[in-house]
Amino acid sequence: MTEAPMRVVIAEDHYLVREGTRRLLEDTGAVGVVAAVGDGTELLRAVDALRPEAVIADIRMPPTHHTEGIAAAHAIRAAHPRIGVVMLSQHADENYAFELFRRGTDGLAYLLKERIGELDELLRALREVASGRSVVDPRIVEVLMGSHTRAADAPLACLTRRELDVLRHMAEGKTNRAIAKALVLSESTIEKHVNSTFAKLGLAEETQLHRRVSAVLAYLRHAPASRTRGMP
């Protein structure tokens, strides 16, 4: 507990949830909530003024209660690339995650709202986004992996089953070592699968970190959907 608490802004229109989350986070001692606001506009103002390390934002906020949170996240990421955003959503629907990650996955996390109850998960996500990485709620990945939906023209069609498994774990934000552990394989085997996946997805030229994120993005985009869209 020698580290200084992470400076976080919370945006949530529901008062009880907002205060509950704040208390929960501050109670850990790892997070300092520098501001708790009720809508997207206030959030952007607070971020501009306070420059937190990370933001926790509700996806649905006034005035329209649709996807103000995502718009705010995009605005924050565009204005302050170093500030990570954890999106809390009541939608267990991958389409919202796609929407969030539409302009890139860096520094963004998509979590279901009830993950507040699983404090460790929330804290991990905050740390991940603060350091520019990305997290997707396991529930969303579960839906995508369980899906039987196919699209003949999807780029992932050429991946083997094993490569898809590895990619799924990558999407959950795991390191190669963690993946090897989960699949009971050697780390070098995982390394091989990761590289062949990158090659098949046309990501060989990218940097290591970016490649990883792009692979996840491709996975999220194409595994489920049939929409034909060029790679970003």
Add this chain to the structure above:
Amino acid sequence: MRGNGRALGAAAVAGGLCLLWAATTGAFLLRNNTVTLPWILGAVLPCYCAGLFAWWHAPTHPVARRLLLIGTALSASIGIRYTSALLTTWYGWDLRAPENGLPSPTAALAVLPAEWDNLTVSILVVHLLALLPDGRPRFRGELLVLRSLWALLALPVALPAAGVPTHGVEYAVFYYPEAWLPGIGATLLVMRCLRGRAAGRRDLAALLPVATGAAALFLGRAASRLFRSWHGETGVLYLVGSLLGALPYVLISLSVVYAAFRYRLLGVDIVIRRSVVYGTLWLIISGWYLGMAMTLGLTAGQYFPIGLSVLIAVTATALFQPLRARLNQLAERRVFGRRLTSFELLVQFGSALEHAYDLSRLAPQLAAGLQVGLGLRWARVRLGAGDDLPVHTGTAGEEPDGCAAAAGGARGFPLRYGNDVLGLIEYGPKTEGRFTPEDHDVVETLARQAALAVHNVRLAAELSTRVDEVQRQAGELDASRARIVHAQDTERRRIERRLHDGIQQDLVALVAKLRLARNRLGRGGDIDAVLTEVQDDAYRVIDELREVAHGIHSPVLSDQGLVAAVTSRARRMPIPVTVRVDPSLDRVRFALDIEESAFYLVSEALTNVLKHADATHVTIRMSRSDGWLVVEVRDDGVGFPTGTTRGLGLTGMRDRIEAVGGDLLITSGSGAGTTIRSRLAERVREESHD
């Protein structure tokens, strides 16, 4: 009977010869024109002709036989009279008795045939009249009364024997029976009719007015005939007497011929041309008329110089001409029925067409009207135009066979409206006379009107079909609206149950578990396990709530549109689903109701696939074409016979799609899978929802 018939035939021939003999003697030898021709033409000839006519057609019928006998007897009577007159003139036989004295036995014997003959005529008239219409006795006493009349034949013998003077005998034998017996006959007929009415005989009851009229007429005649007995055989009174004298014979003759034709008096169908009947009637009327006119002229000749009397005769003839024409017209109309003028025909048809929307009734109506109106042998009207209007044919008259029709001068008029041929009028030649240009015009005008009528009927039918269609649609709309409301209510009740029986109960259980945790805490126990349990329960409630909310409305649909919502729904299917989306649909937002209806369709279709289809794969296609959003869900399942589309939620789908102006096509078959394809009129939402 045959012998009887032959005897009657012989009698008829004898009568004819008598008539010829009397006419010749009267006119040329005796120069007794005053009596001869008028009587022959006015009374004897009509009766004889009518008798022949009736007997020819019904040789065994009592009425026919009696009429012929009357005619024959009348002819014989006049023949006898002229023979004796001739003998008197040529040989100087004076058979006349002194005015108040007794005739010599020879003279009395010589007069006897004439006396019996005249009496026979009168008695036969009574028989004929009293036993109408069938000529056979039906009631007790009739035959007795009629037979007792023959006792009158004893008079010519009994009276001179009893010392009655010649003058008195003449009255009793010639004048009184001739005057009164027709009246008595008609009176007996009245009594017969009354008895018949009491006995429920309809034919007799119907005859009662005629019988009463005849009785009144003949009795009145008898009373006025008394003049003749006062004033001899000259002058105006003689003229009146002649007119009245001929009356019963003319009337009876006319009536029998007419009734034979019209009411089957003689019990047989007269299968002769109407013109023969009419000719007979014409002959009777003309004979009577001629006789009367001659009597007038001859009567005048007794008072005035010959020139003036001719003038009078001509004038009188001219004056009586309308009467004759009227009588002839009456006879014609009675025989031929009412003949319509062209104008009447058109007016009549016009009104028939105006109200005729039923071609099956109009066709025979037109055919009959045409046939009767123009006096055609046959007419056939065919209405309707093959393809969209069923053909109705009406035929009137006896239509000959095809080849005979072609040979018999059959003509046809097509019914035209614009370029359409809407039917055909065909007809044979006229029964009488030739087909005139006027007739042609009538048929042509009629054809034009009929074509218009058929056209109207066609329009009316079309209109009625459309009205039916609109009504059916209105009914369907009402039903579908009711179904939609019903479905909404059902859905609301289902959600309410899920909230109350599911989520609320879960929350209550959660509260109970929290209370349990507090109790344990109060006792200083370990509550970590309980709290974990509470947290897990809370997650479940959240999941449940999310599911319910999603069931009410898909947030993805409103937030991200149709394609996102459909792919999201497809991903949650437990069987493989391929989604093919036209790139032009990418991020397009349609009007709210369109998106919702399309999503509802896909949702329901997928639910159906899971419930019924037993499919291994589903393909969803979404595309745009010509302003339509096309959504198709195809499975490879068991399918169903397309006749049984009800009860699979398909009605609900159709209602939803049709409510937003779309249509739905369901193709399926046992073992062939099911394809549900819907087109929705594309309406793009104004604001883009990025």
